Amino acid sequence: MVRIEGLTELSASEILNSDISKSLKKFLDEKKELTPEQINFYHNNGFVKVKDVVTEEYLPELRRIIEAAVLIRKGKDERDLKQKSQYEQSFLQCGYLCWDFPAVKEIVFSKRFAGIVKDLMQAEHIRLWHDQALFKEPGGRITDAHQDCSYWPIHEPQFTSTMWLALVDVPVEKGCLYFYPRTNDPKLREYVDIFRNPHQPEFLKKEEKVFMPLKAGEATFHSGLTFHGAGENKTNQMREAMTIIYIKDGVTFDSSDERNKTHTSCIGLNEGEIINTKYTPILI
Ligand SMILES: O=C(O)CCC(=O)C(=O)O
Secondary structure, rough: OOOOOOHHHHHHHHOOOOOHHHHHHOOHHHHOOOOHHHHHHHHHOOOOEEEEOOOOOHHHHHHOOOHOOOOOHHOOOOHHHHHOOOOOOOOOOOOOOOHHOOHHHHHHHHHHHHHHHHHOOOHHHEEEEEEEEEEOOOOOOOOOEOHHHHHHOOHHHHHEEEEEEOOOOEEEHHOEEOOOOOOOOOOOOOEEEOOOOOOOHHHHHHHOOOEEOEEOOOOOEEOOOOOOEEEEOOOOOOOOEEEEEEEOOEEEEEEOOOOOOHHHHHOOOOOEEEEOEEEEEHHH
């Protein structure tokens, strides 16, 4: 049974049917400056932590909107954790929220967030790939280590990036992410089937993991190539995170892997075409 403190399906609908505040809207378009050290760190290691991606003043409203969308999507699921598949025990996954809920679209289309990725990738323009809220339930299992690009039909995985935004404090014991530094090397590719039958790639067994506990409003950005996972949620509170995944404008559709070629964001594309569909607008 999915419960979010202080929310009912009725109040969640009311939140989602209201306009977001003018001040949050303005904040979501405000530039967030990165330091050259942060950009270098991202390039060298394949991930970086950024503070104050959402500041204290704006986080409560933003968090409530995402929570409301998650409750509407998952509130009718009566199963408890043990009745779910192994994959579903890792997180409540709610994708493409921005296309169902206009208030979430205001957040996902934020130029502040996309601008960080533009600077990290040193790109002319950034497109949306997709969004997904990832809430790990109390007692939720680990997220097995994987590379995101394994599941995406994109020829240029080095030009993909995920923002993982903590909506609440996420210490290690609540299931924060960890990264394997410098695994953003295009030569290191291995498909991990996190959905049905995860395994740990042999070469990762020798690598160090870097855990990334975050305060609410902080975020990590990681390349689609970087191997990463998350710990269990050992607390009795929900681990609440919102992710937005971005691609550099100009990346192309790779239809070679049967498992990925029907990805929603690529519907209608032919092999090698620039990814430019109704789901992947230019954000900045
Ligand atoms: O939130 C998690 O537990 C995993 C997140 C993840 O794998 C990702 O955002 O790429």
